Amino acid sequence: MSFSRRAFLASTFAAPMALKLSRAFGSPNPEESTDGRSPSMSFKDGKFRILQLTDLHLGYNCPEGLERAAKTIEYTRTLLDVSKPDLAILTGDIVWLEATALAGGYEEAWARIVKPFEDANVPYVMTLGNHDHELKIPAKAHYAAFSKSPLNMTRDVPYLPGAGNCYIPIVGADGKECRRLWIFDSHSYCRISDNPRIHALSEVVDWEYDWIKPSQIQWYIKESQRAEEENGGVPIPSLAFFHIPTPEYWELYEKQQDGSWKPVEGVIGRRGEDPCSPRVNSGLVGAAIERGDLEGIFVGHEHINDYIGIYKGIALAYGRKTGEECYGDLPHGGRIIDLTEGKPGFATRIVMLDGSTESEYTYKQ
Numbered sequence: 143m144s145f146s147r148r149a150f151l152a153s154t155f156a157a158p159m160a161l162k163l164s165r166a167f168g169s170p171n172p173e174e175s176t177d178g179r180s181p182s183m184s185f186k187d188g189k190f191r192i193l194q195l196t197d198l199h200l201g202y203n204c205p206e207g208l209e210r211a212a213k214t215i216e217y218t219r220t221l222l223d224v225s226k227p228d229l230a231i232l233t234g235d236i237v238w239l240e241a242t243a244l245a246g247g248y249e250e251a252w253a254r255i256v257k258p259f260e261d262a263n264v265p266y267v268m269t270l271g272n273h274d275h276e277l278k279i280p281a282k283a284h285y286a287a288f289s290k291s292p293l294n295m296t297r298d299v300p301y302l303p304g305a306g307n308c309y310i311p312i313v314g315a316d317g318k319e320c321r322r323l324w325i326f327d328s329h330s331y332c333r334i335s336d337n338p339r340i341h342a343l344s345e346v347v348d349w350e351y352d353w354i355k356p357s358q359i360q361w362y363i364k365e366s367q368r369a370e371e372e373n374g375g376v377p378i379p380s381l382a383f384f385h386i387p388t389p390e391y392w393e394l395y396e397k398q399q400d401g402s403w404k405p406v407e408g409v410i411g412r413r414g415e416d417p418c419s420p421r422v423n424s425g426l427v428g429a430a431i432e433r434g435d436l437e438g439i440f441v442g443h444e445h446i447n448d449y450i451g452i453y454k455g456i457a458l459a460y461g462r463k464t465g466e467e468c469y470g471d472l473p474h475g476g477r478i479i480d481l482t483e484g485k486p487g488f489a490t491r492i493v494m495l496d497g498s499t500e501s502e503y504t505y506k507q
């Protein structure tokens with residue numbers, strides 16, 4: 143592997159109503175949601191397909207960057223065409239702002255990103271990644287920029303940090319919610335030594351990856367409990383999507399004496415590099431295990447990882463890198479996640495630009 147995450151980063155730092163339609167559409171007014179509830183979506187003929195795209199990394203700071211961005215937009219169109227999803231979820235690092243020199247700035251970049259979804263008439267969710275947070279543009283401003291389309295399904299909880307923390311209920315033929323998708327902002331970087339309350343106890347470091355905050359986890363627990371109560375005391379099976387893998391992603395491989403990494407039983411896919419997780423485990427997975435409603439977590443961030451496996455009952459999965467700007471030799475693609483009404487779990491596989499698939503994996507099916 144000639145290009146690693148570290149080299150990539152080094153270059154970076156240098157520079158309750160169900161819509162009875164075949165697809166449900168988001169509200170053009172994102173401010174109407176304060177608890178993070180997105181408009182409900184519906185199974186269609188008992189099926190619901192999600193296409194996870196990740197790490198588009200659109201950058202425009204040079205002619206070559208413009209060409210690569212155009213390729214990425216074309217990949218997005220192709221993957222929407224070959225996958226025909228009911229919903230697309232982009233798990234972060236979408237606009238590479240350090241490399242964006244568009245006249246219209248980040249708003250112009252988001253308009254370009256949204257266009258393929260509008261042209262394909264596919265509802266979308268955006269989760270912000272560490273690169274989306276660069277240049278000090280507030281996360282809520284990004285949210286406002288990508289939420290203009292009626293196809294946007296992302297909502298926001300105003301008091302939570304970051305932007306786009308929300309959940310999407312999916313309802314069955316009886317009109318009742320039977321699945322839920324959770325979306326979290328996993329933020330970007332932090333310097334623990336900047337916190338005046340703890341700096342005296344902390345090692346001074348340049349930066350490290352930030353983590354999903356306790357307030358976000360408390361919001362998840364509260365809304366998860368409310369959903370369970372409204373469902374007669376039965377948890378709603380759910381999936382979660384965000385950008386940066388939690389520290390539990392390390393647990394799917396065991397380090398061997400020769401330094402190599404061996405997948406634990408049942409893990410499939412590629413581990414081309416270490417998970418660049420936060421060093422602080424803020425406890426989302428622990429909370430989810432206790433709640434017992436989360437079947438899977440889907441992240442991006444690493445461009446040469448696409449593995450999936452089970453950690454204490456929860457499937458932890460990477461998507462497949464989509465953007466032309468990404469490092470590594472994995473073919474560009476996405477991850478299809480198929481849900482079936484009345485059946486627990488999911489089926490997932492990697493889809494590539496020619497429509498071929500690999501790494502088929504089922505959970506509870």
Ligand SMILES: [Fe+2]
Nearest residue numbers: 235271272443
């Ligand atoms: Fe990232």
